[in-house]
Amino acid sequence: MTSFPLINLWAQRALVIQFAIINIKTRYKGTYLGLLWTALEPTFTFLLLYIVFTSIRIRPGENFAIYLLTGIILYHIFSRGTLSGLSSLQSNKGILQSFHIKKEFFPITVSLATTILMTVQIGVFFTLMFFFQYTPPITIIAYPLVLLLLIILITGLTYILSITYVYFKDIQPIWGVIIHAFFFVSPIFWYVKDSHEILQMLFVINPIGQIIEIAHSLVIYGIIPPIQDWIYTSVFVIAIFFVGYFIFQKFEKRVLEEI
Amino acid sequence: MDSIIVENVSKTFRVKQQSRFLGKVQSSGIKIVNALNNINFNVKSGEMIGIIGMNGSGKTTLLRTISGIYQQDSGKIITNGMIAPILQLGTGFIDELDAYENIVMYGMLLGIKKDIIKSKIPEIAEFGDLTEFLHMKLKNYSSGMRSRLAFSTVLQVDPDIMLVDEILAVGDQVFRERSYEAFKSFKNQGKTILYTTHNLEKLSELSDRVILMDKGSIVSIGKPEAVIEEYRKMIIKRKRKN
Numbered sequence: 001m002t003s004f005p006l007i008n009l010w011a012q013r014a015l016v017i018q019f020a021i022i023n024i025k026t027r028y029k030g031t032y033l034g035l036l037w038t039a040l041e042p043t044f045t046f047l048l049l050y051i052v053f054t055s056i057r058i059r060p061g062e063n064f065a066i067y068l069l070t071g072i073i074l075y076h077i078f079s080r081g082t083l084s085g086l087s088s089l090q091s092n093k094g095i096l097q098s099f100h101i102k103k104e105f106f107p108i109t110v111s112l113a114t115t116i117l118m119t120v121q122i123g124v125f126f127t128l129m130f131f132f133q134y135t136p137p138i139t140i141i142a143y144p145l146v147l148l149l150l151i152i153l154i155t156g157l158t159y160i161l162s163i164t165y166v167y168f169k170d171i172q173p174i175w176g177v178i179i180h181a182f183f184f185v186s187p188i189f190w191y192v193k194d195s196h197e198i199l200q201m202l203f204v205i206n207p208i209g210q211i212i213e214i215a216h217s218l219v220i221y222g223i224i225p226p227i228q229d230w231i232y233t234s235v236f237v238i239a240i241f242f243v244g245y246f247i248f249q250k251f252e253k254r255v256l257e258e259i
Numbered sequence: 260m261d262s263i264i265v266e267n268v269s270k271t272f273r274v275k276q277q278s279r280f281l282g283k284v285q286s287s288g289i290k291i292v293n294a295l296n297n298i299n300f301n302v303k304s305g306e307m308i309g310i311i312g313m314n315g316s317g318k319t320t321l322l323r324t325i326s327g328i329y330q331q332d333s334g335k336i337i338t339n340g341m342i343a344p345i346l347q348l349g350t351g352f353i354d355e356l357d358a359y360e361n362i363v364m365y366g367m368l369l370g371i372k373k374d375i376i377k378s379k380i381p382e383i384a385e386f387g388d389l390t391e392f393l394h395m396k397l398k399n400y401s402s403g404m405r406s407r408l409a410f411s412t413v414l415q416v417d418p419d420i421m422l423v424d425e426i427l428a429v430g431d432q433v434f435r436e437r438s439y440e441a442f443k444s445f446k447n448q449g450k451t452i453l454y455t456t457h458n459l460e461k462l463s464e465l466s467d468r469v470i471l472m473d474k475g476s477i478v479s480i481g482k483p484e485a486v487i488e489e490y491r492k493m494i495i496k497r498k499r500k501n
Contacts, residue, residue, distance in 0.1 A: 018373065094351060096328070098344065
């Protein structure tokens with residue numbers, strides 16, 4: 001039976017929210033700083049890269065700190081979100097075996113937790129902008145659309161990764177490597193216009209890179225990207241979401257036997 | 260009226276038999292295990308039916324299939340009323356959260372509304388003798404305390420049909436007696452209950468009928484005394500064989 005993503009979970013929305021909160025509460029379990037790490041992790045990554053790149057770059061672009069920060073924040077949400085989504089089914093094996101619960105419930109609760117935590121990271125983004133005395137252009141009002149695209153992308157990939165992990169455990173280290181590769185092939189510390197053509201080619205098929213570049217336009221250049229860029233990225237991301245859901249649905253039936 | 264109708268239900272599992280060494284597959288193959296073979300029975304509303312059988316006979320698989328956790332390969336299952344599967348007491352508890360938060364989460368998983376379960380927390384804690392440990396993280400709970408917490412929460416469920424797996428086997432003697440009394444009260448309330456147990460004494464006291472399962476099939480179904488006797492004979496026969 002084919003159905004539409006998320007619809008089946010509407011009746012259980014209170015439980016989805018409850019589990020998303022639990023996911024957040026347990027994400028940094030046993031650490032002294034707890035949830036503060038959500039803010040500290042991207043901040044430290046940014047500071048490290050900022051120091052490194054401003055030391056080695058001969059002519060850093062204008063507002064390089066904010067350029068770098070824009071990419072790092074989005075990349076961090078993307079990598080954390082997909083990595084925690086990957087094990088969302090496997091780590092709830094006991095619940096899946098004991099309660100009649102839609103399997104889609106688990107990737108969606110993790111995506112919701114990622115969305116809630118994202119607000120903290122966006123808070124860090126604006127705090128650091130203030131720290132660098134940067135006044136963003138008016139185009140930043142379209143920034144929430146970037147976040148929406150990012151969450152759709154993370155959720156689509158979480159569908160694929162969580163179901164794949166049940167059948168094929170090697171996907172965890174493989175995705176770890178791919179995530180690492182995304183950092184280098186996305187315009188986080190380099191500029192699309194002056195990059196090598198191989199990077200430019202990879203950029204075309206890199207959804208997180210596309211999202212980051214739209215964010216650069218809005219936050220740094222003060223330009224609303226042309227409509228075709230929005231359409232291209234949106235179609236790309238929404239396609240990943242639906243393909244992810246389709247794959248998830250196709251393989252969810254035997255999850256309990258494989259888990 | 261029938262609360263549960265099970266018609267020609269079969270379920271197989273594909274069990275991977277594979278061993279690897281340094282990524283190289285040493286031996287492989289998929290074994291098909293018939294977990295349920297053409298199961299047929301009805302449960303009347305308000306009836307309490309016990310399921311017995313050796314380990315691996317298909318009791319838990321049957322409960323999981325009726326509750327919708329497993330999908331049958333073939334056959335039909337019709338249920339009338341809200342179902343609460345109580346299959347692994349305390350599954351879903353999170354060690355890093357305290358008992359209060361775990362009650363809320365566990366209650367919601369059992370289908371109880373959040374505000375209702377929250378309002379019942381003092382009652383739940385009192386029943387389980389856990390009031391003073393309500394804000395203690397579950398990782399500091401003993402296994403007995405966990406069982407008490409789970410069972411006290413389960414008592415708040417108000418479904419029409421209960422599917423219960425081995426609930427009479429957890430905790431110490433005092434706790435088992437308490438579980439048994441609570442179980443009896445569910446029966447008196449007219450709930451339809453399908454449950455598994457290895458406690459044959461309690462089984463004949465509680466059940467209206469008993470189902471005996473072996474290797475995924477129903478061997479017999481009927482009055483508790485007759486079916487329990489058949490089960491005893493089966494055990495003796497198996498012992499002799501071994």
